[in-house]
Amino acid sequence: MIRKDDRTEEQKKTHTCLVVGTDSFLSGWGEARGGASYAAWACKPKNFQSVWRWVKNRSDMKRVRQTQDPYYPSGCAHLHIYVVNDENTEYPHPAIR
16 A cells, blocks of 8 residues: 655654545546545544545545544555645635645
């Protein structure tokens, strides 16, 4: 499995909630050839509900679920963990603007 995590070591301690979806567009080809492609958004617990709604409303995400670290799903060919920046940062994530 290819696993890409955009979080810093410090963010891995604070952004512990993962909202995961199966990427219906990227699964089965490219880096996910022969398997599923999962996208996960790591957020602080206080932002979970907003991130959940944002991911759930994406048309390319199927089987949206919640999990926490460490996350190494079986049957997954590619996993990318994105960071949900806080509203107090220079570039806040669209899920919490």
